[in-house]
Amino acid sequence: MDNEELNEFYEKMAQAVVDGNEDECIRLANLGIEEQIDAYDIIIKGCAHGMTIVSDLYEKREMFVPEILLSARAMSGAVDILKPYIKTDDIKETGCVCIGVVLGDIHDIGKNLVKLLLETAGLRVIDLGRDVPTEDFIETVEKEKVDIVALSALMTTSMMEMKETVKELNEKYPNVKTMVGGAPVSKEFADKIGADSYADNASEAIRVVQGLLG
Amino acid sequence: MAKDEISHAERIKAAIDLKEPDRVPVLYPGSWAINFAGNNLNFIGKKEKDVSFSEWINNPDIFVKSQVKGCDRFNYDFVMGLGYSILPGALGCAENEPYWGIPSAVKTPIIKVDDWKKIDFPDMKDDFVKGKTTGKIQIQLEILRNISNVFEKRGSDAPFITGFITGPLTLAGFLLGVDKLMLSMIDSPDETKELINFCTDVTIEYMKKQFDAGADHIFTPDPTASGDLISAKFYKEFAYPAAQKQSRAVSNYKDKYAHHYHICGNTSDRWDLLESIGSSFISLDSVIDLKKAKDKIGKTKAIAGNLNPSGALLFGTETEVEKEGKEIIENVAPNGGYLLWTGCDWALDYPLKNVEMFYTLPKKIWSISNLKYIRFKVHSI
Ligand code: B12
Ligand SMILES: [Zn+2]
Numbered sequence: 001m002d003n004e005e006l007n008e009f010y011e012k013m014a015q016a017v018v019d020g021n022e023d024e025c026i027r028l029a030n031l032g033i034e035e036q037i038d039a040y041d042i043i044i045k046g047c048a049h050g051m052t053i054v055s056d057l058y059e060k061r062e063m064f065v066p067e068i069l070l071s072a073r074a075m076s077g078a079v080d081i082l083k084p085y086i087k088t089d090d091i092k093e094t095g096c097v098c099i100g101v102v103l104g105d106i107h108d109i110g111k112n113l114v115k116l117l118l119e120t121a122g123l124r125v126i127d128l129g130r131d132v133p134t135e136d137f138i139e140t141v142e143k144e145k146v147d148i149v150a151l152s153a154l155m156t157t158s159m160m161e162m163k164e165t166v167k168e169l170n171e172k173y174p175n176v177k178t179m180v181g182g183a184p185v186s187k188e189f190a191d192k193i194g195a196d197s198y199a200d201n202a203s204e205a206i207r208v209v210q211g212l213l214g
Numbered sequence: 215m216a217k218d219e220i221s222h223a224e225r226i227k228a229a230i231d232l233k234e235p236d237r238v239p240v241l242y243p244g245s246w247a248i249n250f251a252g253n254n255l256n257f258i259g260k261k262e263k264d265v266s267f268s269e270w271i272n273n274p275d276i277f278v279k280s281q282v283k284g285c286d287r288f289n290y291d292f293v294m295g296l297g298y299s300i301l302p303g304a305l306g307c308a309e310n311e312p313y314w315g316i317p318s319a320v321k322t323p324i325i326k327v328d329d330w331k332k333i334d335f336p337d338m339k340d341d342f343v344k345g346k347t348t349g350k351i352q353i354q355l356e357i358l359r360n361i362s363n364v365f366e367k368r369g370s371d372a373p374f375i376t377g378f379i380t381g382p383l384t385l386a387g388f389l390l391g392v393d394k395l396m397l398s399m400i401d402s403p404d405e406t407k408e409l410i411n412f413c414t415d416v417t418i419e420y421m422k423k424q425f426d427a428g429a430d431h432i433f434t435p436d437p438t439a440s441g442d443l444i445s446a447k448f449y450k451e452f453a454y455p456a457a458q459k460q461s462r463a464v465s466n467y468k469d470k471y472a473h474h475y476h477i478c479g480n481t482s483d484r485w486d487l488l489e490s491i492g493s494s495f496i497s498l499d500s501v502i503d504l505k506k507a508k509d510k511i512g513k514t515k516a517i518a519g520n521l522n523p524s525g526a527l528l529f530g531t532e533t534e535v536e537k538e539g540k541e542i543i544e545n546v547a548p549n550g551g552y553l554l555w556t557g558c559d560w561a562l563d564y565p566l567k568n569v570e571m572f573y574t575l576p577k578k579i580w581s582i583s584n585l586k587y588i589r590f591k592v593h594s595i
Contacts, residue, residue: 020400061480064445066396073397106318109392109443131310131318156524156561157315183442184524 001035009037010045013078017050018057020070022077029078039085040122047075047082048120055117055203065109072116079120094121095147095213097179098140100128102161107154110182110202114150117202118209134165141173148212150205151195153182163193170194177212181205222291222373223430223471226553230471230494230516234550238543238576239291241497241518241553242376243284243569244560245316247294250280250287258566267562268311271298274342274356282364285373288573291553295358295429297378300350301416302388304336314562322391327398327405330389330412338423351420354378355427362428374431376474377424381436382456383444385413392438399444399452407452414456418463425468431494432464435476435559442479449484453477454491461492470494474518478558482506489515500525500557505545508552517546518553521572527556527564532571539575 001009009032016024025047032042054071057063063071097118101111108130119125126144128136137149149169153162162185166178177196180189190198197212199205220228220236228235249255252265270277281293298317303309306323324330341347342356358377365372380388386409387395398406421432439453457475464473475493480501488496488511495516498507504520511517520542521527526534539554546552554576 061483064448065443066399066448067445069393069397070400104312104315104318106320112393131320155316156528157563159524160563 001037006037009035010042010049013042013046014050014053017047017071017075017078018053020067020074022074025074025078026081029081033081033085038087039082040087043079043082043086043120044122047078048117048122051075051117051120052203052206055113055201058113059201068113075116075120094123095209096124096126096145097148097150097209098126098128098137098144098146099150099152100132100137101130101152101154101182102158102165103131103133104161105153105155105158106130107182108152110154111152113202114152114181114199114205117206118150121206121209123209134161134168137165137169138172141169141176146176148177148179148209150179150181150209153180153185156184159184159189166193166195179205179208179212221371226291226374227471229551229553232513232516232549232551234548238547239553240573240576241292241555242281242290242294242373243288243572244294244297244556245562246560246564246569247280247284248562249566250283251276252280255566259563263314266313267315268313268317271296271311271317271350272348272353274353274360275344277357278360278364281361288570290573291373292376292431293361293373294433295361295375295377295424296350296354297433298350299380299388300354300378301336301380301385301420303350305333305385305389305416307388316559319388322389324389327390327394327402327409330409333389333412335419336416338420340423340427351423355423358424358427358429374471375429377421377427377429377432379417379421379424379432379434379460380413381434381439381453381477382410382414382417382460383453384436384438385417386410387438389413392443395438396443399448403451407455410452410456411459414459417460421460421464422467425472430468431472431474432468433474433476434460434493435478437478439477440479441477441481441484446484446487450487454487457491457493465492465494476558485511495551495553497553497555498557504542508546512546512549512551516551516553518555519546520555520557523556523558523560527568527572528561530568532567535568535571536575536578539572543575 013028054068099115101108115125115127151162153159169178179197180195181199187198197208199208225235225239229239248270251270254264257263285293302319307319308321309317310320311317338351340355342352361375461473471494473493475491476497478499482502495518497518498520500520500522521538526538
């Protein structure tokens, strides 16, 4: 395939993701392998690009959560096929994010979206789920090589928990970066509680993470 | 406190009938009411509390006392019965009850969408034995009975006693998990509608019990039908018919003043649907412009709202609360059909001063003596 054909191929994959068309995603993934296109490139330039479009369409209220989850499922269909073909030196550059919804909060739809996009962007993501106490974040940072801890909060009560978690992480692991988000969380709040960064939505989270990893 | 000229019920009914009452009716302080429990008012902003959240919601005595104390202090027009995941628990969701926070469902009882057929219709017996009963249905019904007894005994003007049922989609989300519910709307719409219908039927039976126990009114929030989760198209297909069925059942069983419907988030693309659900009024979230909502549907439907529950009330000063509330009231209260509230449930940690300000708003800004002033202002813009 020449460059133009390649780009067209990535576009098609992205579109299949946006459409939530799992069959098409799988077909394209198999075709890509057959044509010996780099599996990592297909994921990043095709699938992840598609998910970024999805996230932007959500912000514009043109797609909603059911459609997003459909896209995510379609994308997984492709990623499952492509994963075994990824060359190991492709992933060594990327970092590791530990993500979770803070204690007392079970709103995990937004967190799941952020996780999804980070994963498709090639990062290793450790998902601690929802209603996660500070100790669990600390324990994970202790055990794993975590670069960034990403915290989500959707309620004002849990924003207070977020503050505690960030404080403790900053004290114990000043080298590990923190990123916070969730509907009521703002840039000002992030600054106030001493978090290293804030992102308003899932596609921005990718950019922020890439910035943090330098 | 000076006696009002008309009763709480008359004031509420006037607003629902799209008239201008003597002052704007105002709702209860949601979950913040826990600060009236025991000695909690002295513990605002502190980590330790006199009464924990789980003590509050599991002890009718403590709960009822706190609600009555709140009414006595602020004289709001509605009083709240228990409003926390009553039916999810009764249908088999495992729950976690934090020391200071809203309980959360930690385990869903069903795996596949049509597994609801295996769930037993909950036991809605209304017996309550102090120190023994742990079922939330029984606790809730005891609370409603006791609140209505308190006001009956006093022979004083009672606020609208408000029961609670989870909205149909939200209940379905508790049973199946929200992610699965969202996908099943696409994968198997018919089965999903059956699940939602089952949830609706359970809520309807439970609603009747609450009216029998003394409720005047039912609050049905459906956050999972929120404008931030599903499109207007899906709302119309999945949430709307269920909400309509629920609402019709409420007004048939009680009356046309008995139903407060709420969904969260940006709902501006579905106000026409909300208008025709059949509820007495709808409350809208703080992310939308209430004036626009009033212009669009206010001729036929009373609306409530919409101070930001995580804005000035939580982080701001009294002056900021006053400013935010004043603007909303001045924009939306003229010509009636308006009730004052926040855009959603209250956080537990608002400073007392901000809450005090919230409850002086209706008296300060919207009273008969101020009416002319506001009319003049509105018309001269
Ligand atoms: C769906 C929902 C629920 C569902 C949650 C299902 C689930 N599994 O998540 C259910 C019905 C279970 C629920 C329960 C409750 N809810 Co609710 N819920 C919502 C609702 C309507 C939507 C949230 C959502 O999923 N949005 C869609 C996602 C995609 O958006 P998002 O989460 O904001 O995520 C985006 C960004 O914020 C960002 N992001 C998110 N996380 C992170 C993390 C990082 C690191 C970064 C960088 C970015 C990022 O990226 C995402 C994509 O762009 C909101 C209203 C609202 N408008 O937010 C209320 C809301 C969050 N709920 C609220 C309340 C009060 C409750 C309850 C307490 C209700 C009750 N009284 O029982 C319980 C809470 C139980 C508990 N302990 O947690 C309030 C909180 C109010 C407050 N001031 O604290 C809200 C805000 C409603 C309101 N308007 O007031 N709820
Ligand atoms: Zn809400």
